[in-house]
Amino acid sequence: MKLxxxxxxxxxxxxxxxxLKIPSLSDDVIDHLCCVIESELGKEKSFDELLQNAIADIAPNGLADLENKTIFLLxxxxxxxxxxxxxxxxxIGSVTLTTGITFKLLSYPGANVLFIIGFLTLLLVFMPLYAIDRYKVAISKTISERLKVILGLTAAIITGLSGLFKLMHLQxxxxLLLAGAFIFAVGYLPFFFFTMYKKSIA
Structure with a gap:
C-alpha cells in the first residue's frame, strides 16, 4: 500500500x-523508512506504530547514534x-616522567628536564587528546556528560600546573591550586555524581 x-x-x-548532519544519510533513512512502512501498511498496525517499529529496527539507540556510527565507519x-x-x-610521556623521577632519586643529571618534559607531555598533550576522544563519545549524550569531560580536563590541567609551579618555585x-580544586569540587563532581545517579536508576 502506497504512502x-x-x-x-x-x-x-x-x-x-x-x-542529522549528513544529508545523504537523512535521505537514505527516509527512503528506508518509507519502503519498510509501505510493505507493512494496510495490515493490523497503524502508520504511527509502523513508523516507531521501523525506527527502532534501523536505529534502536536513536538516529543520532546511527549517524555517529556512520561517521566512525567513514x-x-x-x-x-x-x-x-x-x-x-x-x-612516551609516562616513560619520560618515570625516567625523570628515577634520575631524581638517583641524583643523575637531567632529572628535572626529563620530569618536566614528561609531565607537560602528559598534562598538555595526552590529556587534552584523551578528553577530546571522550568528548566525541559523549557528544551524542546529555549535556551533563559533555560538561563532565570538559570540567574534568580543565580541573586536571590547572591542578597539574599548580604542582609543577610548586616544584619549580614559581608564583x-x-x-592555580584553588582554581583547580574549585572547578573539580563545584564543577566536575556534581556532574560526575549526577550521571552516576542517572545510570543507577536507568
Missing amino acids: TVEQEEKISQYVFDQG NSKRILLMKKLMYLIGF GTQI
Whole structure:
C-alpha cells in the first residue's frame, strides 16, 4: 500500500527533527523508512506504530547514534590513527616522567628536564587528546556528560600546573591550586555524581 503525501512528509519531518548532519544519510533513512512502512501498511498496525517499529529496527539507540556510527565507519582509519598517536604520546610521556623521577632519586643529571618534559607531555598533550576522544563519545549524550569531560580536563590541567609551579618555585601556585580544586569540587563532581545517579536508576 502506497504512502500518502502527508505520511511521507511526517516521516521526512521526523528525520529532520533528529538533527542529522549528513544529508545523504537523512535521505537514505527516509527512503528506508518509507519502503519498510509501505510493505507493512494496510495490515493490523497503524502508520504511527509502523513508523516507531521501523525506527527502532534501523536505529534502536536513536538516529543520532546511527549517524555517529556512520561517521566512525567513514573515518575509521583516521580515528584509529589518532588513537594510536594519542596512546603513543601517553606512553612516551609516562616513560619520560618515570625516567625523570628515577634520575631524581638517583641524583643523575637531567632529572628535572626529563620530569618536566614528561609531565607537560602528559598534562598538555595526552590529556587534552584523551578528553577530546571522550568528548566525541559523549557528544551524542546529555549535556551533563559533555560538561563532565570538559570540567574534568580543565580541573586536571590547572591542578597539574599548580604542582609543577610548586616544584619549580614559581608564583601563582596557590591560585592555580584553588582554581583547580574549585572547578573539580563545584564543577566536575556534581556532574560526575549526577550521571552516576542517572545510570543507577536507568
